[in-house]
Amino acid sequence: MTALTQAQRATSLRAMESQHFDVLVIGGGVTGAGIALDAASRGLRTAVVEAQDWASGTSSRSSRLVHGGLRYLYNLDFKLVAEALTERGRLLTTIAPHLVEAQPFLWPLKQRVIERAYSAVGVGLYDALAVAGAGFRKTVPLQKHLSKDGARGRFPDIKPDALIGAIEFYDARVDDARLVVTLIRTAVKYGAEAASRVKVTGVRKNDAGRVDGVEAVDLESGDTLTISATRVINATGVWTEQTQKLAGSSGGLKVLASKGIHIVLPRERIKASAGMFLRTEKSVLFIIPWQHYWVIGTTDTAWHEQLEHPVPTSADIDYILAHANEVLAEPLTRDDIIGTYAGLRPLLQPAVLDESKSTKVSREHTVTEVAPGMVSIAGGKLTTYRVMAEDAVDFALGSAEAKAKPSVTADLPLLGAEGFAAARNQADRLGARYGLDADRMKHLLSRYGSEVESLLATIDADPTMGRPLAAAPQFLRAEVAWACTVEGALHLEDILVARVRLNSESRDRGGAAVDEVGEIAAEVLGWDTARLEREKANYRARIAAEIAAEEQPTDAAASAERIKADDIVG
Structure with a gap:
C-alpha cells in the first residue's frame, strides 16, 4: 500500500x-x-513540494469535469479538442476509471431546423474526434437527438418553453x-519524494548561473531546508510569476487570475437524470449531477485580490x-444552496516575459x-494535465534525453485503477x-476503486470505522481515518x-461534523487535546469567514472577510 503519511513525509523531507x-x-x-508522476515513472529521481495542502488551489475548485471542450469546436480549435478528448478516453478506460465517470448532458435547442442541424454537426464532430482519439473505440455513448418530450423525460424540471428538443451528448466528471x-x-x-506544506523561499544557482535547487521552509515545523536538483519545474498556477521571481530572472510566463465560482445543491432539488450544457453571454454554464448533489457553474471574472483564498461574492451567486x-x-x-466554492484559472498572457528564452507553446x-535549469509551465486545463506534464518533463530534459527516457503515463493506471472492474x-x-447497501458501495468504488477492499478491511480492526458520520452519513468514519493514514491529510x-469534502458539499460546510471528524483524526494522527481544540477552532473560524465572504457584493470586500480567518500554518 502506497500511502502519504506523517512518516512518509518525514522520510521525504530527509531525502530532500x-x-x-x-x-x-x-x-x-x-x-x-502529473509532472511528478511523469518524471518518476521515467526513472528520474524526483521530488515534489507544495506550499499548502495537495490540490489546495485551482485543482480542488474546478467544475469537476473531464471534457473535450465542446465550445472550442466553434472556434475551430480541432487539434485542441482532439487532444482533450483523447485524454478523456484514457482517463475513462485506463488511467483512472474509478475516479472519472461518463456523464450525459443535454444541449437544449430553441430552433427546429437550423440550430439542430449545426449543433448536430458540431456534436457529431466531437464524437468523431473522441472515437478517433481512442483508436476508433467508443469510450462514451454517441450523441442522441431528443424530441421535446424526450428531453423533458431526461430532465423533467426544465421549463416547457426552454427548448423544442435537445441533443444528448457525453463528457465525464471527476x-x-x-x-x-x-x-x-x-x-x-x-519513487518520488513528496511533501505538502513546504514553501519554496528561494532559488539557488551555481557559479555558472545555472539553477541547481531551492531553499524552502517546512511550514509544519518552521525548519529550513535546501533541496538540490539538476532541473526545477515551476508548476504553481496563479503563483507562477511569484515563483519565477525567486530565480532573479526576467524570463518566464505572465499569468492572470480569473475567478470561476460554483454552487452546490442537494440531489433531490432538481429532478433530472442528465446534466445540462448552456451557453451564456460570457461563457458556458454546466448543471452537473453527482450521486448526492448538483454542481452548477461557472463564472469568468478577473481576480485582483490575495490568491490563497478566492471566494464567491453575493453578485457571483446571483449570476x-x-x-x-x-x-x-x-x-x-x-435557500436551496448547500455549498459554494471559487477557484482561480491561471490565464496565460500572449507572450512570455523574455522572448529570448526557449519556449514551447x-x-x-x-x-x-x-x-x-528552471522551466515554468502554465495554462491548460485539468483534462489535459498528463499532456502538460509530458511536455514539461520533455522540455526540461531536452530532446535527446527525452527521447532516451520517454513518457510512459499514457497507459499507466493510477492507484485504484488496476483491477477496478474486478473490484466493481x-x-x-x-x-x-x-452491511453496506448498493448506494454506499457505488460511493466507495467511485472514490477508492480497487483499493476499496483495503479501506473496508480497516473496519475489521475497528468496527466503529464502519459507522457513518453522524452529521454526514454519506461518509463512513473509515474514510476520515483513510484520509489521514493514506491520503496525506495533516x-x-x-x-x-x-x-471528505463537506466544506463544499454540506450546508454548514462540515461544521456539525467537526467534533466527530476531529476525534477520529486526533486518534490517528496522535494529536493531544490542545492540538485538537486548535484544529477545530481554526476550521470553525474558516467556516465563519467563508460564510461572511459570500454575503459581500465585491471581490475586495469578500476577500477581506475571508482572510480574517488565519491559516492553520504559515
Whole structure:
C-alpha cells in the first residue's frame, strides 16, 4: 500500500535535504502532481513540494469535469479538442476509471431546423474526434437527438418553453482533489519524494548561473531546508510569476487570475437524470449531477485580490442562480444552496516575459525557460494535465534525453485503477459482508476503486470505522481515518476540504461534523487535546469567514472577510 503519511513525509523531507534530484517540481496541483508522476515513472529521481495542502488551489475548485471542450469546436480549435478528448478516453478506460465517470448532458435547442442541424454537426464532430482519439473505440455513448418530450423525460424540471428538443451528448466528471492526491500517491509508488506544506523561499544557482535547487521552509515545523536538483519545474498556477521571481530572472510566463465560482445543491432539488450544457453571454454554464448533489457553474471574472483564498461574492451567486433559473421550471433560491466554492484559472498572457528564452507553446498551455535549469509551465486545463506534464518533463530534459527516457503515463493506471472492474464485480459480496447497501458501495468504488477492499478491511480492526458520520452519513468514519493514514491529510481542514469534502458539499460546510471528524483524526494522527481544540477552532473560524465572504457584493470586500480567518500554518 502506497500511502502519504506523517512518516512518509518525514522520510521525504530527509531525502530532500540529503540527496540530489534529477527533477524538483514546485506545486502540488494537478499539473505538478502529473509532472511528478511523469518524471518518476521515467526513472528520474524526483521530488515534489507544495506550499499548502495537495490540490489546495485551482485543482480542488474546478467544475469537476473531464471534457473535450465542446465550445472550442466553434472556434475551430480541432487539434485542441482532439487532444482533450483523447485524454478523456484514457482517463475513462485506463488511467483512472474509478475516479472519472461518463456523464450525459443535454444541449437544449430553441430552433427546429437550423440550430439542430449545426449543433448536430458540431456534436457529431466531437464524437468523431473522441472515437478517433481512442483508436476508433467508443469510450462514451454517441450523441442522441431528443424530441421535446424526450428531453423533458431526461430532465423533467426544465421549463416547457426552454427548448423544442435537445441533443444528448457525453463528457465525464471527476473529483478533482481526489485525482490530485491519487497522482501524488502514484508518483510516490514510483519513487518520488513528496511533501505538502513546504514553501519554496528561494532559488539557488551555481557559479555558472545555472539553477541547481531551492531553499524552502517546512511550514509544519518552521525548519529550513535546501533541496538540490539538476532541473526545477515551476508548476504553481496563479503563483507562477511569484515563483519565477525567486530565480532573479526576467524570463518566464505572465499569468492572470480569473475567478470561476460554483454552487452546490442537494440531489433531490432538481429532478433530472442528465446534466445540462448552456451557453451564456460570457461563457458556458454546466448543471452537473453527482450521486448526492448538483454542481452548477461557472463564472469568468478577473481576480485582483490575495490568491490563497478566492471566494464567491453575493453578485457571483446571483449570476449563477439567474442563468440556471432561465431554464428551470422551479426557480432556485439561496435557500436551496448547500455549498459554494471559487477557484482561480491561471490565464496565460500572449507572450512570455523574455522572448529570448526557449519556449514551447500549445493552444492551451506554455512551457518556457525561466533561467538555465528552471522551466515554468502554465495554462491548460485539468483534462489535459498528463499532456502538460509530458511536455514539461520533455522540455526540461531536452530532446535527446527525452527521447532516451520517454513518457510512459499514457497507459499507466493510477492507484485504484488496476483491477477496478474486478473490484466493481465484488461490490455485492463486500456490501453484504460489511452491511453496506448498493448506494454506499457505488460511493466507495467511485472514490477508492480497487483499493476499496483495503479501506473496508480497516473496519475489521475497528468496527466503529464502519459507522457513518453522524452529521454526514454519506461518509463512513473509515474514510476520515483513510484520509489521514493514506491520503496525506495533516490537518482537520485537509480532511473536510479535499478528501471528505463537506466544506463544499454540506450546508454548514462540515461544521456539525467537526467534533466527530476531529476525534477520529486526533486518534490517528496522535494529536493531544490542545492540538485538537486548535484544529477545530481554526476550521470553525474558516467556516465563519467563508460564510461572511459570500454575503459581500465585491471581490475586495469578500476577500477581506475571508482572510480574517488565519491559516492553520504559515
